[in-house]
Amino acid sequence: MPLDTAAIGRACGGRLETGDQLCGRELERVRAALASGAPVTVSCTLKAPLFREVAEELGAEDRVVFANLRENAGWSAQGDRAGPKMAALLAAAAEPMPAPANVTFESRGVALVYGRDEVAIEAGLRLADHLDVTVLLSRPGDVAPPRSGEIPVLKGTVRAATGHLGAFSLRVDDTALPLPSSRRRLEFGPSRDGATSTCDSVIDLTGGPPLFPADGLRSGYLRADPRDPAAVERVLFEASHLVGTFDKTRFVDFHADLCAHSRSRVTGCTRCLDVCPTGAIQPAGDHVAIDPHICAGCGSCAAVCPTGAAAYALPPADALMRRLRTLLTAFHKAGGTAPVLLVHDEAHGAPLIDALARFGDGLPADVLPFPVNEVTQVGPETIAAAFAYGASAVRFLVRDKPHHDIAALVRNASRFDAVAEALGYGPEAGGRVVSLIETDDPDALGDALALGARGTPAPVPSRFMPDGDVRSVLRFAVSELHHAAPRPVDRVPLDAGAPFGGLAFKTDACTLCHACVGACPTGALADDPDRPRLTFAESACVQCGLCAATCPEDAIGLVPQLDFAAWAAPRRVLKEEEPFDCIACGKAFGTRSTIERVVGRLRDRHWMFAGQAGEERIKALMMCDTCRVSHVLTAGFDPHAAEENRPRTSEDYIRARQG
Numbered sequence: 001m002p003l004d005t006a007a008i009g010r011a012c013g014g015r016l017e018t019g020d021q022l023c024g025r026e027l028e029r030v031r032a033a034l035a036s037g038a039p040v041t042v043s044c045t046l047k048a049p050l051f052r053e054v055a056e057e058l059g060a061e062d063r064v065v066f067a068n069l070r071e072n073a074g075w076s077a078q079g080d081r082a083g084p085k086m087a088a089l090l091a092a093a094a095e096p097m098p099a100p101a102n103v104t105f106e107s108r109g110v111a112l113v114y115g116r117d118e119v120a121i122e123a124g125l126r127l128a129d130h131l132d133v134t135v136l137l138s139r140p141g142d143v144a145p146p147r148s149g150e151i152p153v154l155k156g157t158v159r160a161a162t163g164h165l166g167a168f169s170l171r172v173d174d175t176a177l178p179l180p181s182s183r184r185r186l187e188f189g190p191s192r193d194g195a196t197s198t199c200d201s202v203i204d205l206t207g208g209p210p211l212f213p214a215d216g217l218r219s220g221y222l223r224a225d226p227r228d229p230a231a232v233e234r235v236l237f238e239a240s241h242l243v244g245t246f247d248k249t250r251f252v253d254f255h256a257d258l259c260a261h262s263r264s265r266v267t268g269c270t271r272c273l274d275v276c277p278t279g280a281i282q283p284a285g286d287h288v289a290i291d292p293h294i295c296a297g298c299g300s301c302a303a304v305c306p307t308g309a310a311a312y313a314l315p316p317a318d319a320l321m322r323r324l325r326t327l328l329t330a331f332h333k334a335g336g337t338a339p340v341l342l343v344h345d346e347a348h349g350a351p352l353i354d355a356l357a358r359f360g361d362g363l364p365a366d367v368l369p370f371p372v373n374e375v376t377q378v379g380p381e382t383i384a385a386a387f388a389y390g391a392s393a394v395r396f397l398v399r400d401k402p403h404h405d406i407a408a409l410v411r412n413a414s415r416f417d418a419v420a421e422a423l424g425y426g427p428e429a430g431g432r433v434v435s436l437i438e439t440d441d442p443d444a445l446g447d448a449l450a451l452g453a454r455g456t457p458a459p460v461p462s463r464f465m466p467d468g469d470v471r472s473v474l475r476f477a478v479s480e481l482h483h484a485a486p487r488p489v490d491r492v493p494l495d496a497g498a499p500f501g502g503l504a505f506k507t508d509a510c511t512l513c514h515a516c517v518g519a520c521p522t523g524a525l526a527d528d529p530d531r532p533r534l535t536f537a538e539s540a541c542v543q544c545g546l547c548a549a550t551c552p553e554d555a556i557g558l559v560p561q562l563d564f565a566a567w568a569a570p571r572r573v574l575k576e577e578e579p580f581d582c583i584a585c586g587k588a589f590g591t592r593s594t595i596e597r598v599v600g601r602l603r604d605r606h607w608m609f610a611g612q613a614g615e616e617r618i619k620a621l622m623m624c625d626t627c628r629v630s631h632v633l634t635a636g637f638d639p640h641a642a643e644e645n646r647p648r649t650s651e652d653y654i655r656a657r658q659g
Contacts, residue, residue, distance in 0.1 A: 002080045004083025006083070007334040007335055011084070034063070034064060041067060042067070043068075044068075045066050065093050066093065071354045085365055085367075088330040092370075095323040100250065101313065102248060105220070105248065106245055108166075110199045110200045111132065111133050111200065111239060112197060114211075115137060116139065116206055120136075123235075125151060127240060128151050130240040130243070131201075139174075145178070145185070155191065157172065158211055159171050159172065159173050165201060165219040165246065167293070168198060173195075175192055176188035213277060214278045217277070251297035252312060253312075255311070261287050266549045268545050272290075297314065297374055302377060303380075303412060306471075307471060308470030311469065317382075318467050321477070324385060328391060337366075339390065342363070343397065344370070345372060360442055363449065366454075379412065380474065381473050387484070388461070388484045390462075393453065396409060397439075402438075410436065411495075420455065424488070458484035458486065462484045464480050479568065490565040491565070495560060496560055502538045503541070503559060503574070504557035504559050506556075510553060511553060511591075513553075517534070519549075532591040534574045535572060537572075538567060538572070545558060584627035589624045599618055
């Protein structure tokens with residue numbers, strides 16, 4: 001394959017070494033580079049095991065990374081123009097990525113085989129040498145009794161199931177023990193409902209509906225069609241190894257203090273609950289809770305979370321964006337123009353790209369593959385940053401039949417395609433610059449990339465350095481998206497449900513009670529300790545709706561939009577009033593309009609505020625909390641006491657009728 005060393009050298013810096021057989025007769029050159037103490041990027045993944053072995057011998061395993069230039073760039077009909085792409089791939093591979101944290105499963109080997117007939121019993125007998133097995137038969141028909149009671153066989157139907165590997169809990173109805181006298185078929189004794197079964201793993205051979213949503217992603221839950229012997233064999237082999245301690249990556253970091261799920265039993269944001277395919281997310285008071293043992297790592301919750309409470313950790317958002325920045329910056333520095341970012345996962349996307357390179361025309365020279373753990377983890381901050389860094393289009397490569405629900409990804413892609421179009425990033429001839437490629441066919445992938453629309457890249461690409469939490473990164477990315485736009489506009493309307501926007505505020509209806517401030521989880525709405533004032537920062541608003549649901553005057557509505565001018569502006573004053581000064585000490589408290597309205601409604605309209613005693617009570621309403629207590633004690637009356645023995649006169653009845 002052609003190698004443009006000049007372009008690579010311009011973009012990557014450092015020392016560039018080329019060779020003919022670095023994994024064979026020139027291996028000592030690699031050994032010398034690894035022994036130098038400097039970070040080393042090897043542009044070959046085929047022989048990565050050999051290079052890792054050498055690095056481990058030299059104690060350099062933490063200083064070597066790998067980039068696949070052959071399938072991703074060189075093996076292509078446009079390979080002679082792939083110099084900038086190679087430079088970008090090498091530079092991005094060298095960007096450090098933090099190591100993920102893990103969660104631990106403990107399995108003692110207690111297994112439940114759940115089936116309907118002899119297939120389940122046979123599976124239980126096969127597993128008995130490896131696991132502590134119980135067989136549960138749901139509504140069995142004519143099932144021949146086993147020859148011996150080596151394993152327990154019961155009747156029952158699972159009505160509800162929770163848990164994960166090492167901690168399953170099943171609620172079982174119609175449970176019964178078999179009768180030892182069973183002859184031609186298994187007979188069972190009296191049954192009962194509401195039994196509970198706990199186990200470490202569940203092998204489901206019923207052939208019916210799965211016990212869990214997204215069942216293929218639930219650790220410890222194995223399911224096969226009992227009519228498919230090969231599938232049953234695969235499940236039994238996997239189940240036999242589920243004993244001991246297992247580690248799994250912690251995919252999502254959750255920060256409960258940032259969650260906008262609810263306040264004071266008023267439900268606000270439910271975006272993560274709506275998209276989680278495994279049921280790993282559940283309400284937990286004012287926030288949600290994410291079970292890391294059930295989480296399958298699709299990242300949809302992080303992609304839709306507007307506050308950054310759910311943040312993807314493989315890698316964190318700022319680390320992923322730094323790699324994206326390095327990729328696109330190096331491509332431009334090496335002389336490339338108008339790159340297309342192809343976001344893909346390793347399990348599906350990488351083999352598809354390899355097949356296209358080996359048996360087809362390969363990737364176009366302007367298409368930069370960008371691997372992530374799951375395509376569904378990519379949120380709006382990454383899409384916005386890609387265009388700010390100079391991409392001309394963003395494509396997401398997903399399976400024809402995805403393992404995870406891609407609805408959130410589709411919404412984000414459509415939403416930011418509209419934003420890119422409004423800001424001038426779209427192509428003049430029409431077409432989408434942010435879209436999905438849903439295929440398992442490498443030739444279809446090649447056709448989609450060749451025919452897909454290229455937009456207008458940023459005239460001067462941004463080079464901002466992402467840092468901080470997800471919301472901070474998002475604010476930077478959106479700001480730079482607007483700043484670098486070919487045709488910037490101040491405001492872009494968005495669809496309902498978008499996590500950005502402003503408020504439709506009815507100033508006259510607001511009483512400055514500040515209930516909305518107490519409900520706002522992000523600080524977008526704030527009060528002022530020095531005077532009656534309500535302010536709003538649109539860049540912090542996530543459109544959770546808690547303020548609108550809490551406001552007792554219905555003064556607040558949601559307006560989904562991206563108002564770039566508002567994002568860059570200081571906090572906006574929504575309403576401000578003159579404070580009311582205490583008539584005793586002059587201390588400001590409450591608002592003048594509120595105090596005057598209350599006094600006006602009570603004076604001479606309620607028996608407690610009529611006459612001389614009523615005037616004293618009126619004065620109490622016009623005092624601060626400290627002076628009010630002193631006034632009540634000095635005047636010698638209880639402002640809340642009822643005059644139970646006072647005779648009612650005709651004037652009282654007339655006053656009551658008049659309101």
